[in-house]
Each structure stands twice: as structure tokens, then as C-alpha cells.
Amino acid sequence: xxxxxxxxxxxxxxxxxxxxxxxxxxxxxxxxxxxxxxxxxxxxxxxxxxxxxxxxxxxxxxxxxxxxxxxxxxxxxxxxxxxxxxxxxxxxxxxxxxxxxxxxxxxxxxxxxxxxxxxxxxxxxxxxxxxxxxxxxxxxxxxxxxxxxxxxxxxxxxxxxxxxxxxxxxxxxxxxxxxxxxxxxxxxxxxxxxxxxxxxxxxxxxxxxxxxxxxxxxxxxxxxxxxxxxxxxxxxxxxxxxxxxxxxxxxxxxxxxxxxxxxxxxxxxxxxxxxxxxxxxxxxxxxxxxxxxxxxxxxxxxxxxxxxxxxxxxxxxxxxxxxxxxxxxxxxxxxxxxxxxxxxxxxxxxxxxxxxxxxxxxxxxxx
Amino acid sequence: xxxxxxxxxxxxxxxxxxxxxxxxxxxxxxxxxxxxxxxxxxxxxxxxxxxxxxxxxxxxxxxxxxxxxxxxxxxxxxxxxxxxxxxxxxxxxxxxxxxxxxxxxxxxxxxxxxxxxxxxxxxxxxxxxxxxxxxxxxxx
Numbered sequence: 001x002x003x004x005x006x007x008x009x010x011x012x013x014x015x016x017x018x019x020x021x022x023x024x025x026x027x028x029x030x031x032x033x034x035x036x037x038x039x040x041x042x043x044x045x046x047x048x049x050x051x052x053x054x055x056x057x058x059x060x061x062x063x064x065x066x067x068x069x070x071x072x073x074x075x076x077x078x079x080x081x082x083x084x085x086x087x088x089x090x091x092x093x094x095x096x097x098x099x100x101x102x103x104x105x106x107x108x109x110x111x112x113x114x115x116x117x118x119x120x121x122x123x124x125x126x127x128x129x130x131x132x133x134x135x136x137x138x139x140x141x142x143x144x145x146x147x148x149x150x151x152x153x154x155x156x157x158x159x160x161x162x163x164x165x166x167x168x169x170x171x172x173x174x175x176x177x178x179x180x181x182x183x184x185x186x187x188x189x190x191x192x193x194x195x196x197x198x199x200x201x202x203x204x205x206x207x208x209x210x211x212x213x214x215x216x217x218x219x220x221x222x223x224x225x226x227x228x229x230x231x232x233x234x235x236x237x238x239x240x241x242x243x244x245x246x247x248x249x250x251x252x253x254x255x256x257x258x259x260x261x262x263x264x265x266x267x268x269x270x271x272x273x274x275x276x277x278x279x280x281x282x283x284x285x286x287x288x289x290x291x292x293x294x295x296x297x298x299x300x301x302x303x304x305x306x307x308x309x310x311x312x313x314x315x316x317x318x319x320x321x322x323x324x325x326x327x328x329x330x331x332x333x334x335x336x337x338x339x340x341x342x343x344x345x346x347x348x349x350x351x352x353x354x355x356x357x358x359x360x361x362x363x364x365x366x367x
Numbered sequence: 368x369x370x371x372x373x374x375x376x377x378x379x380x381x382x383x384x385x386x387x388x389x390x391x392x393x394x395x396x397x398x399x400x401x402x403x404x405x406x407x408x409x410x411x412x413x414x415x416x417x418x419x420x421x422x423x424x425x426x427x428x429x430x431x432x433x434x435x436x437x438x439x440x441x442x443x444x445x446x447x448x449x450x451x452x453x454x455x456x457x458x459x460x461x462x463x464x465x466x467x468x469x470x471x472x473x474x475x476x477x478x479x480x481x482x483x484x485x486x487x488x489x490x491x492x493x494x495x496x497x498x499x500x501x502x503x504x505x506x507x
Contacts, residue, residue, distance in 0.1 A: 152454045152481075153380055159482035160386035167485050168393070192482075 005120050006030040006047050010040035010066060011055035011082060016105075020053070023109045024116065037061030044070055044077070050123045051116065053103070055082045056090055064097060071098035076130065078123045080115060143199070152195050159188045197328045209257050209339055215250040215363055216258065218283055218290050224255075225262035226281065232267060237276045240266070244283040249362035251290055253340045261336040264329035265294045265344075265356050272354065273298035289359045297353035301346070309346055310334045371397040372496055373414065377407035377434065378422035378452070383481065387420065387452070390485045391492065404430045408437065416447060417496050423453040446503070448495040451478045 017033040034040035056063035081094040091102040166181040269279045273296045280295040342360035401407035423431035
């Protein structure tokens with residue numbers, strides 16, 4: 001098949017068909033014609049044209065019905081109606097039924113050429129959008145497989161060898177050499193975590209974690225998360241202050257994921273805190289929800305930037321100069337929390353600090 | 368002194384296997400290695416192992432899962448503990464359309480994520496072997 005666009009003109013007046021065909025000669029199109037709706041629809045099936053002109057006023061099946069049938073058959077075909085009686089109402093009616101544009105009779109060859117060009121451009125864009133959407137979906141599906149195998153495996157192997165090397169050499173290494181090993185391990189660990197986050201955001205159907213939900217004490221989740229993130233806090237001389245009631249009802253969820261969500265949020269708070277300050281993690285129960293606040297007194301977030309913070313791929317801009325943040329952690333946290341039927345919101349004031357509030361439904365006490 | 372415990376690693380990443388093997392060698396285990404599912408299964412048929420360390424993503428997909436499933440159907444091999452070492456986390460295992468690779472689809476004993484801290488690895492290995500022996504002792 002050639003790549004010439006196919007144009008079908010359906011009009012009962014032979015003179016219109018002939019002149020239109022003449023106008024398009026030399027325009028590198030395949031032009032086909034039909035003198036009534038029935039023949040036109042048959043040709044649509046056979047040719048799968050890119051663009052169809054439909055005369056609204058024809059004997060036999062009315063033009064509007066032909067239009068409806070075509071959009072029903074294949075909504076990607078661009079339909080333009082030709083209206084003999086150039087009334088706005090009939091044109092509007094046709095547009096409502098899926099026509100892309102309308103061409104009032106009489107028209108000049110230039111008008112016809114122009115509208116044809118525009119119609120075909122429209123068709124090209126529709127097809128391109130569909131194929132891009134397909135590509136995107138493919139990419140999403142394959143991303144996990146590619147990333148996990150092609151990127152993570154080598155990193156895992158490097159890290160595993162570093163583990164064993166530093167163990168085996170531990171008696172012979174000087175303190176400063178050991179520190180270098182630790183640096184390597186921690187940077188590779190960061191990379192592995194980053195890849196995991198990407199996978200989480202783009203490829204993992206988060207709702208699937210529901211299959212492994214169990215009852216989890218809030219206290220455990222918070223203390224494990226704090227333990228995990230403590231080294232980062234220590235490096236910046238930040239004190240993590242927790243205030244968690246012992247009597248909270250458990251939440252139903254996936255422990256590892258929830259800890260990851262909290263680690264990201266607390267890590268974010270540490271990152272945007274001033275050195276030697278405090279980050280507070282409070283948890284209370286309120287109206288059947290467990291509310292966890294993560295509060296910092298750091299640089300804060302400008303009001304206009306707040307809505308972006310929890311969306312995909314945000315990273316604090318202008319005001320802050322901070323060490324590498326990949327900005328994707330909060331998105332991962334949001335997705336995890338939402339998979340737990342929870343919500344997360346953020347309040348902030350520039351130079352005063354930020355508060356993230358997580359709400360998760362608590363489990364009813366067993367009577 | 369008692370015979371060293373015999374372990375088998377099935378994993379297609381030689382660099383990773385090297386590192387794991389030297390951790391286990393260092394702890395006094397006798398370790399065999401198979402770099403693909405086929406030789407792995409052969410080794411399992413020909414020798415008796417105290418524990419299998421199994422990778423999930425090998426070859427064309429989740430071939431590790433296929434091995435784990437075969438083992439569970441084998442009356443003799445069923446008793447051998449299996450430690451899954453995988454680069455993909457549990458949730459990630461859902462990603463491969465049409466392939467039921469979730470580790471919980473097969474009754475495996477433990478799953479650890481690559482890379483694994485030497486200490487954690489040795490802990491898991493010895494716990495699993497101890498548990499299997501306790502099970503055996505109960506039966507006899």
C-alpha cells in the first residue's frame with residue numbers, strides 16, 4: 001500500500017465530485033467518490049479513508065446519518081461536512097455528531113485545498129497520538145523488566161562484591177580506607193533505591209500490595225522508619241523527635257511499603273531542614289483515622305509550588321540548594337498511602353517549615 | 368567435626384554468584400553453583416543439598432519460579448529449604464504480564480533482595496537449615 005492519504009467524497013451532485021477531484025489532482029492523494037450514502041459507507045469499509053467529505057443534503061441516507069455511521073465505525077477518520085445551505089445550525093449539528101469541520105457551498109478551490117490540508121493534518125495528529133499512547137504503554141510495561149534486569153542486576157552484583165570485599169579486608173584496611181568502602185556502598189545503595197522508586201512510580205500497580213495487607217502497629221512502622229533514616233539526620237545534626245501514642249489502633253497495610261513511604265517523607269523533611277534543627281513525627285488517632293504529622297522547621301515551600309510537591313517528578317526549585325534529591329520519593333509515598341486508602345496533604349510557610357499530614361484508616365478494635 | 372552443609376546456588380549472574388559463594392565458603396559451607404535453570408535442576412537430581420539459593424529472573428523470564436514449582440511437586444526435594452534471592456522486590460514480581468511470578472505463588476521459605484548483607488545472608492541460611500533439620504527430626 002502506498003502512503004498517499006485517501007480522501008473519499010460523498011455527494012449526490014456529479015459536478016461537485018468531478019470538480020473536487022480535479023482540484024485535488026496533483027496533490028498526492030488518492031481521491032475516491034460516491035454518489036450516495038450507501039455506496040459511501042461501503043467505500044469507507046473498503047478503503048478506510050483518512051478523510052471523508054459528506055454532503056449533508058443527499059437523497060437516500062441523509063448526510064448526518066452517514067456521518068454518524070462513519071464515526072461509529074472508525075472515530076479516527078476525519079469527517080468534514082459539505083453544506084449546501086450554509087446555515088450555522090446544520091453545521092453545528094454535524095460538528096456535534098463528530099464532524100471535524102464544515103465546508104459551505106459554494107467554495108473556491110483554495111478553500112477546498114486548505115480545508116483538505118487541515119483535515120489530513122488532523123488525521124495525522126490523531127494517528128500519531130494513538131501510536132504515542134501505545135508506545136508509552138509499551139514503555140511502561142517494559143520499563144520494569146528492562147530497568148530491573150539491565151540496571152539493577154549489575155549494581156546488585158557490584159554491591160554484593162563490595163560487601164564481601166570489605167568484610168574480607170576488614171582486618172587489613174585502615175580506617176580511611178574503610179570509609180571509602182562505606183562511601184561506595186552508600187552511593188550504590190542510593191542508586192538502587194532510586195531505581196526502585198522509578199519502578200514504583202512508572203511500572204508497579206500499587207493496588208496489588210493490598211494482597212499482602214496485615215494488621216500493623218503504627219508505633220512499629222514509625223520507629224522502623226526513624227531507625228532507617230537516622231544516619232541522614234545525624235549527618236546534618238538534626239534531632240528526630242517522635243510523639244506517638246502507645247494506644248493507637250493498628251492500621252491495615254503492607255509494612256515494608258508504609259515504612260518506605262514514611263522514610264521518604266521524613267527524609268524529605270531532613271533534607272529541607274536547617275542543620276542542627278528538629279524534625280517532629282507525631283501520631284494521633286482522630287475519627288477512625290491515624291494521623292501522622294511530619295513537621296520540619298526548614299526552608300518551607302512557596303504557596304504556588306505546593307500543589308506540585310506530591311505530583312510526579314517534582315523537585316524543590318530556586319530557593320533551595322540541596323544535595324541530590326531525586327524528588328520522586330514523595331510521589332512514591334503518595335501512591336503507597338493512596339493504595340492504603342489514605343491521604344497525604346502538605347502545609348508550608350516559606351522559611352518557617354513544612355508539615356506533611358498522612359491520614360490512614362485505623363482498624364476497628366475487636367470487640 | 369560434622370560434615371559441612373551442602374548448598375546449591377542457581378543464578379545466571381556469575382559476578383553476583385561469586386560474591387555470594389565467597390560469603391558462604393567463608394562460613395564453612397560447601398557450595399555448588401549452577402548458572403542456568405537446566406544445570407541447576409540436573410544438580411538437584413544428582414546430589415543432595417541442605418539448602419537451595421535460587422534467583423528468580425533468569426533466562427527468558429521468571430524461570431526461578433518454575434524451578435521452585437517443580438521442587439514443590441517432587442516428593443524428595445520438597446523437604447529442602449529454598450532461599451530466594453531476587454533483584455526484584457515482591458511487588459515488582461507482578462510486573463511481568465501473564466507470568467505468575469509472585470513468590471507467594473510457590474511456597475518458598477524465605478525471600479531476600481539483592482544485594483544482601485553478608486550477615487543477613489548467613490543468618491537466613493543457617494536458620495533455614497536448622498528449621499529443616501528440626502522438621503526432619505520430628506518426623507523420625
